[in-house]
Amino acid sequence: MNGKPIVSIISAGLSKFGKNEGLYSRELFAEAAKEAFDRCPKLEPKRDIKAMFVGHMGESYEHQGHMGATTADWTGLLNIPAIRTEAACASSGAALRAGVYAVLSGLVDIVLVGGVEKMTHRSTKEVTEYLAMASDYPFEQWHGITFPGLYALMATAHMHKYGTTEAQMAQVAVKNHHHGTLNPKAHLQKEITIEKALASRTVATPLKVFDCSLITDGASCVVLSKPELASKFTDQPIHIIGTGQASDTIGLYERETLTSLKAAKIAAKTAYNMAKVSPEEVDLAEVHDCFTIAELIAYEDLGFCSPGESGKLAENGETCLGARLPVNASGGLKSKGHPVGATGTAQAYEIYLQLTGQAEQRQVKNACIGLTHNVGGSGATATVHIYRRPQE
Amino acid sequence: MSKQDPFTIEQFYKFVAQGKLMAGKCKKCGKIHLPPRPLCDKCYNQDFAWIPIPKNGKLVSYTVIHIAPPQFQEEAPYAIGIIQFENGLKLPGMITDIPHDQLQMGMDLKVDFTARNNTQSWPQWPRYCFKPM
Numbered sequence: 001m002n003g004k005p006i007v008s009i010i011s012a013g014l015s016k017f018g019k020n021e022g023l024y025s026r027e028l029f030a031e032a033a034k035e036a037f038d039r040c041p042k043l044e045p046k047r048d049i050k051a052m053f054v055g056h057m058g059e060s061y062e063h064q065g066h067m068g069a070t071t072a073d074w075t076g077l078l079n080i081p082a083i084r085t086e087a088a089c090a091s092s093g094a095a096l097r098a099g100v101y102a103v104l105s106g107l108v109d110i111v112l113v114g115g116v117e118k119m120t121h122r123s124t125k126e127v128t129e130y131l132a133m134a135s136d137y138p139f140e141q142w143h144g145i146t147f148p149g150l151y152a153l154m155a156t157a158h159m160h161k162y163g164t165t166e167a168q169m170a171q172v173a174v175k176n177h178h179h180g181t182l183n184p185k186a187h188l189q190k191e192i193t194i195e196k197a198l199a200s201r202t203v204a205t206p207l208k209v210f211d212c213s214l215i216t217d218g219a220s221c222v223v224l225s226k227p228e229l230a231s232k233f234t235d236q237p238i239h240i241i242g243t244g245q246a247s248d249t250i251g252l253y254e255r256e257t258l259t260s261l262k263a264a265k266i267a268a269k270t271a272y273n274m275a276k277v278s279p280e281e282v283d284l285a286e287v288h289d290c291f292t293i294a295e296l297i298a299y300e301d302l303g304f305c306s307p308g309e310s311g312k313l314a315e316n317g318e319t320c321l322g323a324r325l326p327v328n329a330s331g332g333l334k335s336k337g338h339p340v341g342a343t344g345t346a347q348a349y350e351i352y353l354q355l356t357g358q359a360e361q362r363q364v365k366n367a368c369i370g371l372t373h374n375v376g377g378s379g380a381t382a383t384v385h386i387y388r389r390p391q392e
Numbered sequence: 393m394s395k396q397d398p399f400t401i402e403q404f405y406k407f408v409a410q411g412k413l414m415a416g417k418c419k420k421c422g423k424i425h426l427p428p429r430p431l432c433d434k435c436y437n438q439d440f441a442w443i444p445i446p447k448n449g450k451l452v453s454y455t456v457i458h459i460a461p462p463q464f465q466e467e468a469p470y471a472i473g474i475i476q477f478e479n480g481l482k483l484p485g486m487i488t489d490i491p492h493d494q495l496q497m498g499m500d501l502k503v504d505f506t507a508r509n510n511t512q513s514w515p516q517w518p519r520y521c522f523k524p525m
Contacts, residue, residue, distance in 0.1 A: 129461040138401045139427065143485045143519060144457065144464040145472050152455035153474060153484075160453075160497045202469075205456040205492075253474045253484040258453050 002369070002388055003276040005239035007103045008230035009387070010110075011040035012222040012345075012352040017337040018187040019120045020217040025062055026074040028219040029054070029116045032342075033075040036112070036221050042233045043110075043223065045077060050108035052082035053099050055092025055115030056341040060130045062118055067341075071116065086341075088134030089290060091115055092220065093344030093374030093383030097245050099224045109229055114221025115346070117339035127215050131340070134377035136251040148212055148291065150252050150378040152204035155293040157258035159206065162308035166206050169292035170197035171314040173210045176289060176328050179321055180335025182362035187216045187337030211292040216337025220346035236356045242275025242386035244268060252378040261379035264301040268373070268384045272303075275386040279303035282325065282386075283367040284354055286347035288375040289332040298373050299327070302384070321362055329354065329362045344374035344383060355389040399428040399440045405517035411505045413447070413520065415481060416440040426481040447503045448525065449477040456492045475501050475522050486521040500525045 013035030015028045023031075037045050052075075056067035064070070065084070072082035087094040092115025099113035119127055131147040132140075140150065158164045174194055180186040197210035230237035244267035249255055255262065272278065279302060287302070289295035296310035304325060305313045313319060319327035330336045330350040333343060351370035353359045370387040397403050399416040404427050407414040416428030420437035426445065431438055454473035457464075464470070471487040473495070487501065501522040 124459065125462050125465070128459060129463075132461060138405075138515075138517070140484055141461075142515075142517060143472070143521075144460065144467065144470060145484060146457055146459065146461060148459065149455050149457045149472055152457075153453040153472070156455060156497070157453040202456075202458045204458060204472075207455075251484075253482045258474070 001276065003241045003274055005227035005241060006243060006274070007100050007224045007240050008227045008237040009222050009240065009348065009352050010225045010230050010233040010237050011036040011043060012349040013039065013220070014185055014346055014349045015219040016185050017216050017218040017339065020118070023118065023217065025056070025064065025067065025116045025118045025219070026070050028118060028217060029071040029114065029221070030074045032114060032219040032221045033112065036223055040223065040233055045075070048110045049077055049080060049112050049223070051080055051102055051111045052077060053095040053102070053111065053113045054082065054084050055086070055095040055344055056084050057086060057088055057091050057117060058130045058133065061122055067116065075112070077112070087381040088376035089288065089338070089340045090344055090374045090376030090381040090383055091341040093372070094245065094381065096222070096345055096348055096385060097243055097383050100240065100243050103224055103226055109226045111224050112221055113224060113345060114219065115342040115344055116219035117341040118217045119215045119339060120217050124215065139251055139253065146204060148204040148207050151291040151293055152207045153252060154258050154297065155206050158293060158297065161259055162311065164296065164311040166198060167194060168311035168315050169211055169296065170194045172289060172292040172295045173197045173334055175314070175320050176332040176334035179329050179362060180331025183331045183336055186331040186335050187214050188335050207291055207293070213290045213333035213338035216339045218337060218339035218342045218346065220342045220349050222345055222348050222352060237390060238352050238355045239388050239390065240385055241388045242271035242277060244270030244274070244384045246270070246382055248380050250377065250380045260297060260307065261301055261375060261382060263379050264298065264373060264375060264382035264384070267382045268302050271384040271386050277369055277386050281369055282371045283369050284326045284329055284351070284364045285371040285373065286330060286332070286350050287327055287373040288343070289328055289334050290338060290375070292334070294375065295327065295332070302371065302373060321364065326364050329359065329364055344372070347372035347374060348385065351387045355387060397442065399430050401427050404428055408505065408520055409518045413445040413503055414442045415445050417443045424479070424481060426483065445481060446478040449475040449501055451495070451497060451499045451501055452476045452482065453497070454487065454495050471495060473501070473522060487523070488521050489523045
């Protein structure tokens, strides 16, 4: 018997991911919120939604901070308490977690949680600089270490320790690009080959362009409700039955190991224990593939395989749609795109679609239990959530 | 060095400017902090002693960065590594004076304090780097 519902998702929305030229963050967020409101006709946003938590990483992109109040206004929810949560690329995983705290506190029954980032109007150099702000300034950024550089250090260590190969990492990219072709909201709908991935331009050895997620504009949200009220709003609520979040050193160099993220392991353990779910019971997962090596490390940290076995899992196609454990059916950060602040709740959106049978071409058959894994920076923040379709 | 030197990142870089790598050792529990910090995360003590870090260490991981942020454009591609000193402490930094195809896990490196350009208004920290022995 799995754990009981902590909160329920009664609706969800996602803007188109991609190059959304001319759209400002708040406008993208309104697009996602409108979908969530339309999906749930019994929800009266102005009457029912009592608080908002919005993940947003960087003020630099648009010279715009204070994203909580701004997005509340643009979604017609002016005057409710609304705050921005920031935990780098885990900003909206943290927003989701904050929403869980809020509902569990009993202070509010229904909250809107989401995230947004508008990135593509900036040059790659500028985005590289802004993303690096999620890492340690005095000892990493100051010495020229970029964000891909940090994951490259993990990749080098993983390859050295376990024999993981560049081709195995490329396999993750090929899979996620394939999944992306089945998602009309993905940034890219384009198949790639291992050869193409391996021949792409070097970013930070051993990582190449096709090992990196996309610079994307997008917004996402889910509406959380106290479980007892969910059936008032929808016949198809999805329950969150496990939540975990943990932190670690901001500097990658300070950690005991470079081949695993301790925060992700702790968050996963907390969520699995709360949900009374084992890794073998997970039907599908959306994991934080900001770089291909990150998806491989996620398999190990989440217990989908033993340490060092993730390369083989990818190589054998065990995480493809149609296989034992589909990972990133949405296309993941690699192909759906990675508007950093929006990613955590975009993962929750995908699980919501899948568990309610609305994922169309990429539907995982008979999916009952889903998991999301959202990582901030090089692993100084991680959130893991476990979701369950109501049992008949 | 005076007892008043605060156990801060700013002070760490003041020592770097003098060609020294220094860590803070907690006088109560003995934990060595690199970078130094004013509050021991293990025992909450605020009383520390400065100790020098060995100048030699081994490379625990590396990468060659091709796409660099604006302030490092001219230096790209450049090598970055994490070095583990003989006492187990680690620091990341640029690796210079070696062809990139000769970088190897576990190789011996030493810290170097060659002055580097800094055109930024803040911070005015010097940089250290790592070189082959």
